[in-house]
Amino acid sequence: MDNYSHELDTVFVALADPTRRAVIRQLGDGPASVGELAHAYPMALPSFMKHVRTLESCGLIHTSKSGRVRTCTLDRQRLALVDDWLAGERRHWEARTDRLEQLVTNTEETA
Amino acid sequence: MDNYSHELDTVFVALADPTRRAVIRQLGDGPASVGELAHAYPMALPSFMKHVRTLESCGLIHTSKSGRVRTCTLDRQRLALVDDWLAGERRHWEARTDRLEQLVTNTEETA
Numbered sequence: 240m241d242n243y244s245h246e247l248d249t250v251f252v253a254l255a256d257p258t259r260r261a262v263i264r265q266l267g268d269g270p271a272s273v274g275e276l277a278h279a280y281p282m283a284l285p286s287f288m289k290h291v292r293t294l295e296s297c298g299l300i301h302t303s304k305s306g307r308v309r310t311c312t313l314d315r316q317r318l319a320l321v322d323d324w325l326a327g328e329r330r331h332w333e334a335r336t337d338r339l340e341q342l343v344t345n346t347e348e349t350a
Numbered sequence: 351m352d353n354y355s356h357e358l359d360t361v362f363v364a365l366a367d368p369t370r371r372a373v374i375r376q377l378g379d380g381p382a383s384v385g386e387l388a389h390a391y392p393m394a395l396p397s398f399m400k401h402v403r404t405l406e407s408c409g410l411i412h413t414s415k416s417g418r419v420r421t422c423t424l425d426r427q428r429l430a431l432v433d434d435w436l437a438g439e440r441r442h443w444e445a446r447t448d449r450l451e452q453l454v455t456n457t458e459e460t461a
Binding site (some may be wrong): 244247248249252254257260267268315318322325328332335 | 359439
Protein backbone atom coordinates (compact mmCIF):
# COMPACT_ATOMS: atom_id res chain seq x y z
CA MET A 240 0.00 0.00 0.00
CA ASP A 241 1.40 3.41 -0.90
CA ASN A 242 2.13 6.05 1.69
CA TYR A 243 -0.68 8.41 0.66
CA SER A 244 -3.24 5.64 1.02
CA HIS A 245 -1.87 4.67 4.44
CA GLU A 246 -1.99 8.31 5.58
CA LEU A 247 -5.64 8.54 4.46
CA ASP A 248 -6.43 5.35 6.41
CA THR A 249 -4.99 6.75 9.64
CA VAL A 250 -6.65 10.18 9.23
CA PHE A 251 -10.08 8.62 8.52
CA VAL A 252 -9.68 6.27 11.52
CA ALA A 253 -8.83 9.28 13.70
CA LEU A 254 -11.92 11.16 12.49
CA ALA A 255 -14.21 8.17 13.14
CA ASP A 256 -14.70 9.02 16.82
CA PRO A 257 -16.82 11.77 18.43
CA THR A 258 -14.28 12.55 21.18
CA ARG A 259 -11.47 13.01 18.66
CA ARG A 260 -13.67 15.19 16.43
CA ALA A 261 -14.58 17.27 19.50
CA VAL A 262 -10.86 17.71 20.33
CA ILE A 263 -10.24 18.89 16.74
CA ARG A 264 -13.10 21.39 17.17
CA GLN A 265 -11.66 22.63 20.51
CA LEU A 266 -8.15 22.99 19.08
CA GLY A 267 -9.64 25.07 16.27
CA ASP A 268 -9.78 27.79 18.95
CA GLY A 269 -6.02 27.56 19.45
CA PRO A 270 -3.52 25.32 21.27
CA ALA A 271 -4.55 23.81 24.60
CA SER A 272 -2.94 21.58 27.22
CA VAL A 273 -3.98 17.94 27.58
CA GLY A 274 -5.29 18.83 31.06
CA GLU A 275 -7.49 21.65 29.73
CA LEU A 276 -8.83 19.42 26.96
CA ALA A 277 -9.32 16.30 29.11
CA HIS A 278 -11.69 17.75 31.69
CA ALA A 279 -14.37 18.30 29.04
CA TYR A 280 -14.75 14.54 28.58
CA PRO A 281 -16.25 11.97 30.95
CA MET A 282 -13.34 9.53 30.84
CA ALA A 283 -10.15 8.75 32.72
CA LEU A 284 -6.97 10.52 31.64
CA PRO A 285 -5.32 7.35 30.22
CA SER A 286 -8.33 6.81 27.96
CA PHE A 287 -8.22 10.44 26.86
CA MET A 288 -4.48 10.16 26.20
CA LYS A 289 -5.17 7.28 23.78
CA HIS A 290 -7.33 9.66 21.73
CA VAL A 291 -4.57 12.30 21.83
CA ARG A 292 -2.02 9.75 20.62
CA THR A 293 -4.30 8.61 17.79
CA LEU A 294 -4.70 12.22 16.64
CA GLU A 295 -0.96 12.83 16.99
CA SER A 296 0.19 9.68 15.21
CA CYS A 297 -1.80 10.53 12.07
CA GLY A 298 -0.53 14.11 12.11
CA LEU A 299 -3.85 15.87 12.80
CA ILE A 300 -2.36 17.39 15.96
CA HIS A 301 1.15 18.07 17.22
CA THR A 302 2.09 18.03 20.88
CA SER A 303 5.01 19.53 22.80
CA LYS A 304 5.95 19.18 26.45
CA SER A 305 7.16 21.99 28.69
CA GLY A 306 7.78 20.85 32.26
CA ARG A 307 4.72 18.80 33.24
CA VAL A 308 2.42 20.37 30.65
CA ARG A 309 1.81 18.80 27.24
CA THR A 310 0.33 21.27 24.77
CA CYS A 311 -1.68 20.16 21.72
CA THR A 312 -1.87 22.13 18.48
CA LEU A 313 -4.15 21.39 15.52
CA ASP A 314 -2.51 20.91 12.13
CA ARG A 315 -5.26 22.20 9.82
CA GLN A 316 -3.22 21.35 6.77
CA ARG A 317 -3.55 17.67 7.61
CA LEU A 318 -7.30 17.87 7.05
CA ALA A 319 -6.52 18.91 3.47
CA LEU A 320 -5.83 15.18 2.85
CA VAL A 321 -9.56 14.59 3.24
CA ASP A 322 -10.43 17.59 1.05
CA ASP A 323 -8.08 16.30 -1.64
CA TRP A 324 -9.54 12.83 -1.55
CA LEU A 325 -13.09 14.20 -1.90
CA ALA A 326 -11.97 16.51 -4.72
CA GLY A 327 -10.38 13.54 -6.53
CA GLU A 328 -13.64 11.58 -6.37
CA ARG A 329 -15.57 14.60 -7.64
CA ARG A 330 -13.18 15.09 -10.57
CA HIS A 331 -13.65 11.41 -11.42
CA TRP A 332 -17.48 11.78 -11.44
CA GLU A 333 -17.29 14.94 -13.54
CA ALA A 334 -14.98 13.28 -16.08
CA ARG A 335 -17.52 10.47 -16.39
CA THR A 336 -20.38 12.95 -16.88
CA ASP A 337 -18.34 14.69 -19.61
CA ARG A 338 -17.78 11.33 -21.36
CA LEU A 339 -21.50 10.51 -21.16
CA GLU A 340 -22.43 13.95 -22.55
CA GLN A 341 -19.96 13.50 -25.39
CA LEU A 342 -21.45 10.08 -26.13
CA VAL A 343 -24.98 11.55 -26.24
CA THR A 344 -23.82 14.37 -28.54
CA ASN A 345 -22.09 11.92 -30.87
CA THR A 346 -25.19 9.68 -30.93
CA GLU A 347 -27.44 12.66 -31.72
CA GLU A 348 -25.12 13.78 -34.53
CA THR A 349 -25.11 10.28 -36.03
CA ALA A 350 -28.91 9.94 -35.74
CA MET B 351 -24.37 10.21 21.03
CA ASP B 352 -26.60 11.95 18.53
CA ASN B 353 -27.53 10.40 15.23
CA TYR B 354 -25.46 12.78 13.05
CA SER B 355 -22.34 12.00 15.05
CA HIS B 356 -22.97 8.25 14.80
CA GLU B 357 -23.47 8.56 11.04
CA LEU B 358 -20.17 10.42 10.74
CA ASP B 359 -18.44 7.68 12.76
CA THR B 360 -19.66 4.95 10.42
CA VAL B 361 -18.85 6.90 7.23
CA PHE B 362 -15.31 7.71 8.42
CA VAL B 363 -14.76 4.06 9.44
CA ALA B 364 -15.91 2.98 5.98
CA LEU B 365 -13.51 5.41 4.30
CA ALA B 366 -10.56 4.25 6.42
CA ASP B 367 -9.73 1.33 4.15
CA PRO B 368 -8.05 1.31 0.72
CA THR B 369 -10.29 -1.45 -0.70
CA ARG B 370 -13.45 0.39 0.29
CA ARG B 371 -12.13 3.66 -1.15
CA ALA B 372 -11.26 1.82 -4.36
CA VAL B 373 -14.81 0.42 -4.56
CA ILE B 374 -16.19 3.96 -4.15
CA ARG B 375 -13.92 5.08 -6.99
CA GLN B 376 -15.09 2.18 -9.21
CA LEU B 377 -18.76 2.85 -8.47
CA GLY B 378 -18.17 6.47 -9.48
CA ASP B 379 -18.25 5.04 -13.02
CA GLY B 380 -21.75 3.70 -12.45
CA PRO B 381 -23.41 0.70 -10.77
CA ALA B 382 -21.60 -2.65 -10.84
CA SER B 383 -22.31 -6.16 -9.62
CA VAL B 384 -20.47 -7.57 -6.60
CA GLY B 385 -18.89 -10.12 -8.95
CA GLU B 386 -17.57 -7.44 -11.32
CA LEU B 387 -16.18 -5.44 -8.41
CA ALA B 388 -14.73 -8.37 -6.49
CA HIS B 389 -12.42 -9.71 -9.17
CA ALA B 390 -10.31 -6.53 -9.01
CA TYR B 391 -9.19 -7.37 -5.46
CA PRO B 392 -6.86 -10.12 -4.28
CA MET B 393 -9.14 -11.52 -1.59
CA ALA B 394 -11.78 -14.21 -1.15
CA LEU B 395 -15.39 -13.28 -1.89
CA PRO B 396 -16.51 -13.47 1.80
CA SER B 397 -13.78 -10.95 2.72
CA PHE B 398 -14.84 -8.69 -0.11
CA MET B 399 -18.50 -8.99 0.94
CA LYS B 400 -17.56 -7.67 4.39
CA HIS B 401 -16.30 -4.48 2.72
CA VAL B 402 -19.50 -4.24 0.68
CA ARG B 403 -21.59 -4.60 3.83
CA THR B 404 -19.55 -1.93 5.66
CA LEU B 405 -20.12 0.47 2.75
CA GLU B 406 -23.81 -0.41 2.62
CA SER B 407 -24.50 -0.18 6.35
CA CYS B 408 -23.21 3.41 6.51
CA GLY B 409 -25.20 4.37 3.42
CA LEU B 410 -22.28 5.09 1.06
CA ILE B 411 -23.58 2.44 -1.32
CA HIS B 412 -26.93 0.79 -1.92
CA THR B 413 -27.30 -2.76 -3.20
CA SER B 414 -30.15 -4.59 -4.86
CA LYS B 415 -30.48 -8.23 -5.84
CA SER B 416 -31.91 -9.51 -9.09
CA GLY B 417 -31.79 -13.29 -9.37
CA ARG B 418 -28.24 -14.26 -8.36
CA VAL B 419 -26.72 -10.87 -9.10
CA ARG B 420 -26.28 -8.21 -6.41
CA THR B 421 -25.75 -4.75 -7.92
CA CYS B 422 -24.01 -1.95 -5.99
CA THR B 423 -24.72 1.74 -6.55
CA LEU B 424 -22.79 4.65 -5.04
CA ASP B 425 -24.76 7.22 -3.05
CA ARG B 426 -22.72 10.36 -3.72
CA GLN B 427 -24.95 12.41 -1.46
CA ARG B 428 -23.71 10.39 1.49
CA LEU B 429 -20.20 11.76 0.99
CA ALA B 430 -21.71 15.21 1.57
CA LEU B 431 -21.65 14.30 5.28
CA VAL B 432 -17.86 14.53 5.13
CA ASP B 433 -17.99 17.78 3.14
CA ASP B 434 -20.37 19.26 5.69
CA TRP B 435 -18.19 18.26 8.61
CA LEU B 436 -15.11 19.83 6.99
CA ALA B 437 -17.10 22.98 6.16
CA GLY B 438 -18.25 23.21 9.79
CA GLU B 439 -14.66 23.09 11.05
CA ARG B 440 -13.63 25.71 8.52
CA ARG B 441 -16.47 28.05 9.57
CA HIS B 442 -15.35 27.61 13.18
CA TRP B 443 -11.74 28.59 12.32
CA GLU B 444 -12.91 31.58 10.30
CA ALA B 445 -15.17 32.79 13.12
CA ARG B 446 -12.15 32.62 15.44
CA THR B 447 -9.98 34.57 12.96
CA ASP B 448 -12.73 37.21 12.75
CA ARG B 449 -12.82 37.49 16.57
CA LEU B 450 -9.03 37.85 16.68
CA GLU B 451 -9.07 40.54 13.99
CA GLN B 452 -11.77 42.42 15.88
CA LEU B 453 -9.67 42.19 19.05
CA VAL B 454 -6.62 43.60 17.25
CA THR B 455 -8.71 46.45 15.75
CA ASN B 456 -10.19 47.32 19.15
CA THR B 457 -6.73 47.25 20.76
CA GLU B 458 -5.31 49.52 18.04
CA GLU B 459 -8.21 51.97 18.45
CA THR B 460 -7.71 52.08 22.22
CA ALA B 461 -3.92 52.55 21.88
